[in-house]
Amino acid sequence: MSRGQDVFLGIACAAAVATLVSASPIRAQTAQGEPIKIGAVVSLTGPGAGLGQPERNGMLLAEKDVNDKGGVRGRPIKILVEDDGSKADNAKNKAEQLIFDEKVVTILGPSLTASTGAVSAMTNSEGMAELAFTGLGPKIELSYKSLYHLLPPQELNARAMLEYTTKALNSKKIGVLHDTGYGQVVTNALNALKAQYGVEFVAVEKFEVGATDASAQAAKVRAADPDVVFIIATSPVPFRNARQVRISQPIVSAIGSSSYDYVRGMGEFADDIVFPEFLVGEDPLPHQVEFVKKYREAYNALPKNYEAAGWDAVHIIAKAVETAGPDAKREEIAKALRGPYAGVFAAYNFAADDMTGIQLSSYVYSKLVKGAFIRLPFVAK
Numbered sequence: 424m425s426r427g428q429d430v431f432l433g434i435a436c437a438a439a440v441a442t443l444v445s446a447s448p449i450r451a452q453t454a455q456g457e458p459i460k461i462g463a464v465v466s467l468t469g470p471g472a473g474l475g476q477p478e479r480n481g482m483l484l485a486e487k488d489v490n491d492k493g494g495v496r497g498r499p500i501k502i503l504v505e506d507d508g509s510k511a512d513n514a515k516n517k518a519e520q521l522i523f524d525e526k527v528v529t530i531l532g533p534s535l536t537a538s539t540g541a542v543s544a545m546t547n548s549e550g551m552a553e554l555a556f557t558g559l560g561p562k563i564e565l566s567y568k569s570l571y572h573l574l575p576p577q578e579l580n581a582r583a584m585l586e587y588t589t590k591a592l593n594s595k596k597i598g599v600l601h602d603t604g605y606g607q608v609v610t611n612a613l614n615a616l617k618a619q620y621g622v623e624f625v626a627v628e629k630f631e632v633g634a635t636d637a638s639a640q641a642a643k644v645r646a647a648d649p650d651v652v653f654i655i656a657t658s659p660v661p662f663r664n665a666r667q668v669r670i671s672q673p674i675v676s677a678i679g680s681s682s683y684d685y686v687r688g689m690g691e692f693a694d695d696i697v698f699p700e701f702l703v704g705e706d707p708l709p710h711q712v713e714f715v716k717k718y719r720e721a722y723n724a725l726p727k728n729y730e731a732a733g734w735d736a737v738h739i740i741a742k743a744v745e746t747a748g749p750d751a752k753r754e755e756i757a758k759a760l761r762g763p764y765a766g767v768f769a770a771y772n773f774a775a776d777d778m779t780g781i782q783l784s785s786y787v788y789s790k791l792v793k794g795a796f797i798r799l800p801f802v803a804k
Contacts, residue, residue, distance in 0.1 A: 461501065465504065471657050478733040481734040496744075515538075528552075528740075533555065540561055557574055559572055565776070587801060598651070605656065609677050644670065651673050652674050654680065675699075682729055714726065739766070788803075
């Protein structure tokens with residue numbers, strides 16, 4: 424058991440355990456016997472740590488929840504969590520160790536788009552199911568038949584941003600500040616949609632993933648005098664820099680920047696930023712209330728999107744293993760994943776062409792008001 428699991432269990436054992444969501448396959452009996460190993464590769468350090476750490480928390484909470492309810496066909500599950508340091512090469516190496524040395528039944532993660540690409544080529548060749556904490560990225564992923572996504576495709580993230588900007592803010596003149604990883608993929612999707620929404624990108628500036636300063640790029644965006652600024656990154660740096668160079672316009676971001684860790688990193692500048700996302704811990708939707716309660720009991724903190732995705736990933740794979748059998752071949756488990764699943768994060772359909780099935784209407788919109796998330800009434804249709 425990892426040190427992170429030891430710490431978690433020390434906290435979580437004191438938490439009250441409520442009824443599992445109805446989609447769960449778990450039976451109320453004590454789990455025993457040889458654990459079913461599930462591999463997880465996430466970014467616990469590096470620029471993507473604001474994603475990977477909450478994903479790990481959600482997975483470990485779900486692991487305990489599953490085992491407390493009897494495991495999978497009476498056997499416990501064990502999540503083996505590895506840190507890729509937010510680097511694609513590391514992600515591939517960690518996944519190889521889990522697949523070939525630990526003999527895991529599936530891979531959960533990675534956290535970042537580039538790392539997902541590195542790992543998914545391998546899981547696809549092995550016929551192994553991979554539940555990635557990313558949205559559909561490079562088109563080659565469409566050819567992989569055992570890769571499933573817990574987050575929406577970047578085209579849908581881009582569409583959600585444009586829906587709010589053009590319909591709630593009535594704005595068409597947009598400046599874009601993005602990183603060269605996740606931000607570039609979303610920006611590509613924005614460019615493909617701009618004609619449909621009738622918007623103009625008056626400035627598009629990029630900075631390297633992991634950069635500690637994007638002030639120069641932010642200043643160029645400000646000079647273009649946009650009505651709204653899109654900031655798309657997995658780091659709090661550009662949000663701080665945007666306000667430091669006196670960008671006063673509303674900022675609309677993407678889900679990849681919505682973690683509490685990034686908000687803390689924004690400091691005093693975590694204000695007037697809108698996120699199309701799926702879970703607002705301060706004001707959850709009815710089907711999310713029970714998860715939020717369990718998370719608060721275990722961690723004394725509010726969850727958001729990535730914690731919910733981690734929770735869903737474990738329960739989804741537990742259901743697939745329950746269906747296929749704990750001794751089923753990897754290909755059989757991957758096949759058992761295909762179909763609908765009502766999760767905390769979203770309603771999925773892993774038989775859909777984008778291997779996610781999330782709809783635009785599933786988004787909720789939140790706004791940072793001095794560091795606190797407020798759920799907005801706007802609904803995308």
